[in-house]
Amino acid sequence: MRLDITLCLGLTFGLAYSQASEPIKPEQFNKLHAIIKPNPDEEKFMQIPWMIDLWEARKKAASEDRPILLWEMDGHPLGCV
Amino acid sequence: MGRELTFADAKIIEIVNKNFVPVAMDDWFQRRRQDAEGDFFRKVADQGPRKGSGGGTRQGIYAFTADGKLLQYRNSQDPEVMRAFLLSALKSWGSLSQADRNAAKVAIPELKKIDPRYVPILTKDTLIVNVHARILEKENDFFCHGTCKFPGGQRASHDHMWIRESEWQALLPKDPKVGQEIAIPENLVYRLARFHLIDNTRGEPPMWARNEVRKASLKLFVSDITKEEVRLKLTGAILLATDADEKNAKRGYDASMLGEICYEPSKRKIIKFNAIVMGEHWGEGTYTGGSRPGRAPFGIAFELADPAKPADRVPPQAIREFAGYFEASK
Numbered sequence: 001m002r003l004d005i006t007l008c009l010g011l012t013f014g015l016a017y018s019q020a021s022e023p024i025k026p027e028q029f030n031k032l033h034a035i036i037k038p039n040p041d042e043e044k045f046m047q048i049p050w051m052i053d054l055w056e057a058r059k060k061a062a063s064e065d066r067p068i069l070l071w072e073m074d075g076h077p078l079g080c081v
Numbered sequence: 082m083g084r085e086l087t088f089a090d091a092k093i094i095e096i097v098n099k100n101f102v103p104v105a106m107d108d109w110f111q112r113r114r115q116d117a118e119g120d121f122f123r124k125v126a127d128q129g130p131r132k133g134s135g136g137g138t139r140q141g142i143y144a145f146t147a148d149g150k151l152l153q154y155r156n157s158q159d160p161e162v163m164r165a166f167l168l169s170a171l172k173s174w175g176s177l178s179q180a181d182r183n184a185a186k187v188a189i190p191e192l193k194k195i196d197p198r199y200v201p202i203l204t205k206d207t208l209i210v211n212v213h214a215r216i217l218e219k220e221n222d223f224f225c226h227g228t229c230k231f232p233g234g235q236r237a238s239h240d241h242m243w244i245r246e247s248e249w250q251a252l253l254p255k256d257p258k259v260g261q262e263i264a265i266p267e268n269l270v271y272r273l274a275r276f277h278l279i280d281n282t283r284g285e286p287p288m289w290a291r292n293e294v295r296k297a298s299l300k301l302f303v304s305d306i307t308k309e310e311v312r313l314k315l316t317g318a319i320l321l322a323t324d325a326d327e328k329n330a331k332r333g334y335d336a337s338m339l340g341e342i343c344y345e346p347s348k349r350k351i352i353k354f355n356a357i358v359m360g361e362h363w364g365e366g367t368y369t370g371g372s373r374p375g376r377a378p379f380g381i382a383f384e385l386a387d388p389a390k391p392a393d394r395v396p397p398q399a400i401r402e403f404a405g406y407f408e409a410s411k
Binding site: 021022023024026028029031032033035036037038039042044045046047048049050051052053054055057058059060061062063064065066067068069070071072073074075076077078079 | 087088089091094097098100101102103104105106107108109111117118121122125126138139140141142143144145146147148152167170171174182185186187188189192213214215217223224225226236237239240241284285316318335336337338339355357359360361380381382384391392394395396397398
C-alpha cells in the first residue's frame with residue numbers, strides 16, 4: 001500500500017504524502033485547461049436556448065402559442081452527462 | 082453524451098429554435114417530485130409508452146402543449162429519427178382542433194409550493210464553478226484529446242460545483258499577506274474529491290465514498306496582492322481508490338491539482354476560479370461502461386460559471402442527496 005495517511009485524512013489535509021502523479025507544470029496550465037474544456041464544436045447543442053424550468057417553459061409556450069420540446073434524461077442533459 | 086450529438090445536428094437546431102419552447106430536465110427529480118410540476122410532468126409522460134411503473138425512468142424526448150397534451154414521444158439518439166420526430170410533432174400540433182389550440186394558451190398559474198426534497202435551491206450567494214472532465218492521451222510530451230469506443234465518450238463532460246457563501250468567504254483572507262496559507266473547509270475538500278473528481282464522460286458515474294478518498298492534500302496560499310485583486314494559488318495531490326491498496330482498486334484516480342483563485346479585496350468578490358486536476362484514472366461504474374483499459378490520462382478543468390446562463394444553473398449531479406453533498410466530509 002502506497003499511502004498510510006489514509007486513516008488520518010479526516011483530521012488534517014496537510015500531511016506529507018507520496019505522489020505518483022506528476023505535479024502540473026505552471027507553464028502548461030493554460031494549454032491544459034483549454035484542452036480539457038469543451039470546444040465550440042462540442043457545444044452545438046447549446047445553440048438551442050434550453051430552459052431549465054418546466055413550469056416557466058409552460059408559461060412561455062402558452063404565451064407564444066408554441067409547443068414544448070422536453071429533453072428528459074436520468075442525469076440532467078445540460079449537466080453531468 | 083449521445084443525445085448531445087442528436088441536438089448538434091444543424092437541421093434539428095433550426096427546427097427546434099423556430100418552432101418549439103425547448104426545456105431540459107433531470108428525470109430523476111421530475112418523476113419523483115410530489116407537487117404540481119411533478120403531477121403535470123407525469124400526466125404528460127403517462128400519455129406515452131413510459132409510464133414509470135415501479136418508479137422507473139420516464140426519460141426521453143417529449144413534444145406537448147402547454148396544457149399537457151402529448152403530441153409525440155421518442156427516445157432516440159439518431160438525428161434522422163429525431164428530425165422525423167420533430168416534423169411529426171409539428172404536424173400533430175398543426176392538426177389540433179381550435180378548442181385544443183385555445184386550451185394550449187391557458188394561463189399557467191404560479192407554482193404555490195414545490196417539493197423541497199426534489200428541487201435543489203440555488204441561493205443567490207452560492208458560488209457556481211463549472212466542471213469539465215475529459216479523457217486524454219499522451220502526445221509528444223504533452224496531451225491531446227483521448228479516443229474512446231463509447232459514442233461521445235471523447236467529449237468533455239459538464240457538471241457544476243456549488244460552494245456556499247460561508248465556504249467561499251472562508252477562502253478569502255481579510256488581511257492577506259503573500260505566502261499566507263488558507264485553510265480550506267473540510268466539507269469543501271471532500272465535496273471536490275468525492276463528487277467532482279469523477280469520470281462522467283460516458284454517463285452517470287458512481288461518486289466516491291468518503292473512505293475512498295485516500296488522500297486529498299490541498300494547499301491554498303496567497304501568491305500576489307495588488308490594489309485591485311488578491312491572487313491565491315491552489316496546489317495539491319489527490320488519490321481516490323475503491324481499495325485501500327490502490328493496486329487492488331477496481332476504480333481509482335491518482336492526480337495532481339493546480340489552480341488560481343482571484344478576488345477583489347474591496348468587494349470580497351471572487352472574479353476567477355481556474356483550476357485543473359490532472360492524473361491517471363482507471364475503472365468504470367455501472368452506467369459508465371466502455372472505459373479505456375488500465376490507467377489512462379484524465380483531466381478535469383474548473384472555471385467560474387455565469388449564473389445568468391440557465392445551463393450554468395443546473396444543479397450538481399451529486400446534489401440528489403442535499404445533505405450528503407454539502408456535508409461531504411461526514
